[in-house]
Amino acid sequence: MTDPISKGLLPEGFRDRLPPQAEAAADLLRTLLDQVSAHGYERVSPPLVEFEDSLVTRLSSARPQDLLRFVDPLSQRTLALRPDITAQVGRIAATRMAHIARPLRLAYGGPVLRVRPAQVGPQREAMQMGAELIGSDHVDAVAELLGIALEALAAAGLADMSVDLTLPDLVGTLAAGPWPVTAPLADVQTALDGKDAAALQALGAAQYSTLIEAAGPSDSALARLKALNVSGALNTRIAGLERLVATAAPHAAVTIDPTERHGFEYQTWIGFSVFAAGVRGEVGRGGTYLVRHPGGGEETAVGFSLYVDGLVDAGLGASRRRRLFVPLGEAAHAAKLRAEGWTTVAALTDADTPTRLRCDYALANGELVKL
Numbered sequence: 208m209t210d211p212i213s214k215g216l217l218p219e220g221f222r223d224r225l226p227p228q229a230e231a232a233a234d235l236l237r238t239l240l241d242q243v244s245a246h247g248y249e250r251v252s253p254p255l256v257e258f259e260d261s262l263v264t265r266l267s268s269a270r271p272q273d274l275l276r277f278v279d280p281l282s283q284r285t286l287a288l289r290p291d292i293t294a295q296v297g298r299i300a301a302t303r304m305a306h307i308a309r310p311l312r313l314a315y316g317g318p319v320l321r322v323r324p325a326q327v328g329p330q331r332e333a334m335q336m337g338a339e340l341i342g343s344d345h346v347d348a349v350a351e352l353l354g355i356a357l358e359a360l361a362a363a364g365l366a367d368m369s370v371d372l373t374l375p376d377l378v379g380t381l382a383a384g385p386w387p388v389t390a391p392l393a394d395v396q397t398a399l400d401g402k403d404a405a406a407l408q409a410l411g412a413a414q415y416s417t418l419i420e421a422a423g424p425s426d427s428a429l430a431r432l433k434a435l436n437v438s439g440a441l442n443t444r445i446a447g448l449e450r451l452v453a454t455a456a457p458h459a460a461v462t463i464d465p466t467e468r469h470g471f472e473y474q475t476w477i478g479f480s481v482f483a484a485g486v487r488g489e490v491g492r493g494g495t496y497l498v499r500h501p502g503g504g505e506e507t508a509v510g511f512s513l514y515v516d517g518l519v520d521a522g523l524g525a526s527r528r529r530r531l532f533v534p535l536g537e538a539a540h541a542a543k544l545r546a547e548g549w550t551t552v553a554a555l556t557d558a559d560t561p562t563r564l565r566c567d568y569a570l571a572n573g574e575l576v577k578l
């Protein structure tokens with residue numbers, strides 16, 4: 208009996224959550240959702256599976272090869288497990304909630320799946336929660352979302368946060384205006400991704416290497432971006448960055464990496480990532496984007512997604528509940544104690560003891576005893 212199935216092994220990239228981490232994950236999700244709900248973001252709950260086409264065309268959040276896909280025996284259509292809930296919220300906003308006045312504030316939480324693990328961590332399933340505001344990509348709306356994300360994380364117990372701000376469509380904006388390039392834009396972007404000044408030079412895009420130098424702590428990065436002084440093309444972006452630095456600064460250290468695109472496949476003028484000491488990979492990510500409507504129109508939006516698993520692995524949300532042992536015959540007292548917030552664990556036989564049932568309190572003749 209050594210085959211993987213009989214040993215209870217799971218496919219690569221999937222795991223069970225056991226006590227107390229499963230509880231911690233549920234607690235964290237609830238805390239984060241309560242925080243966004245307090246700001247008027249209403250919960251939507253899209254399905255785990257959709258038509259593949261719907262997931263890949265709505266936002267360019269995933270390529271077909273990144274999706275876990277299968278053919279539905281009923282419809283014979285290709286379905287896929289969602290890699291990101293933002294695209295689904297966009298679909299809902301553009302179709303079933305298209306008639307609701309804007310801005311539309313929506314929240315969500317649930318598992319997402321990817322074929323290939325994200326760059327950090329081997330897991331293919333992740334618990335994603337987030338909030339999306341549809342109908343604006345104004346800096347005021349971005350500041351609202353960034354502020355809520357950081358406050359929610361602080362409420363969940365996260366400390367030592369840092370925020371990295373990026374301008375995902377900066378290169379396209381500069382190329383269309385003050386810094387035209389003859390080389391394909393994708394090559395310029397790849398050279399910037401690799402922070403490769405020599406490659407930029409070879410592409411005839413040497414000015415762009417100043418953007419590499421502009422990356423760093425917000426003060427120096429802003430000063431460098433201002434010094435570029437590219438005939439006003441960057442003025443609103445710089446003003447936007449200043450506003451968001453001010454929003455994030457009370458909660459987190461802020462850096463700016465103006466050309467960072469990784470993980471910002473569909474974001475437009477602004478993107479942000481949140482990191483924290485002790486948490487592997489990104490805690491969350493967000494930014495502005497466009498929602499496509501069935502008629503062909505587009506609508507501006509801004510949102511963020513937070514990833515709960517890294518927080519659980521860092522030990523957050525694991526408020527160990529006090530477990531109260533209820534001996535045989537004392538069940539009548541237990542209901543009142545549960546109403547007061549206790550977790551009660553009932554003995555079913557004489558063999559059940561507080562130690563075996565992992566309890567730190569016990570009831571004895573109706574009295575609470577600390578063990």
Ligand SMILES: N[C@@H](Cc1c[nH]c[nH+]1)C(=O)O
Pocket residue numbers: 291292293337338339470474492493494495496509510511512
């Ligand atoms: N869903 C995106 C983040 C995002 C939400 N809204 C806009 N961007 C992600 O997880 O990368």
